[in-house]
Structure formats: C-alpha cells, structure tokens
Amino acid sequence: MLDMEKATSLAQKFLDEKVSHAGMTFALVEGERIQVGRVFYFDCQSVAYLRSGDLRDMAVGTGYVCVDGETGECRMLGAAESARLDLF
Numbered sequence: 001m002l003d004m005e006k007a008t009s010l011a012q013k014f015l016d017e018k019v020s021h022a023g024m025t026f027a028l029v030e031g032e033r034i035q036v037g038r039v040f041y042f043d044c045q046s047v048a049y050l051r052s053g054d055l056r057d058m059a060v061g062t063g064y065v066c067v068d069g070e071t072g073e074c075r076m077l078g079a080a081e082s083a084r085l086d087l088f
Contacts, residue, residue: 001070002069011065011074019044024048025048026044026062041066043064061078
C-alpha cells in the first residue's frame with residue numbers, strides 16, 4: 001500500500017506527463033488531498049491560476065486526480081464524478 005507521500009509524487013508525475021500540455025500546465029492544490037480506503041484523491045488546477053488567482057487562468061471542467069493505493073495507477077476524474085464525491 002502506498003503512503004500519502006508516494007501517492008502525491010505519482011499524482012504530480014501524472015499531471016506533468018499526461019495532463020499538462022504547452023497551453024496549460026497543472027499542479028496539485030496544496031492541502032487538498034485525502035485518502036478514502038485504498039484510494040488517494042488530489043485536487044489540481046492550472047499553475048497559472050494558482051500563481052495569479054485570476055479566473056481567466058482557471059482550468060474549468062477538470063476533476064480530481066485519483067491514485068490507486070495498491071497499484072499506483074493514476075487517472076483524472078471528470079468534473080461531475082468529482083462533484084459527486086464532494087471531498088474538498
């Protein structure tokens with residue numbers, strides 16, 4: 001079973017390699033992380049928004065990053081699925 005530190009590292013690596021692109025890079029939102037059973041959830045947002053707070057820089061329609069604590073597999077949840085979980 002992964003610990004929070006390893007899951008955090010995997011989540012950021014996933015954002016860097018699979019989600020971020022030339023037009024928008026993503027980062028984990030500080031303090032917005034939780035473990036539910038064997039699954040870790042992380043809130044994320046565009047780096048530009050996290051730096052500026054300007055709504056024009058906000059990534060809209062993204063959900064949480066989900067890390068399976070057993071396998072380390074990462075995936076991005078959709079906005080609707082994330083809203084139903086209501087974790088943060």
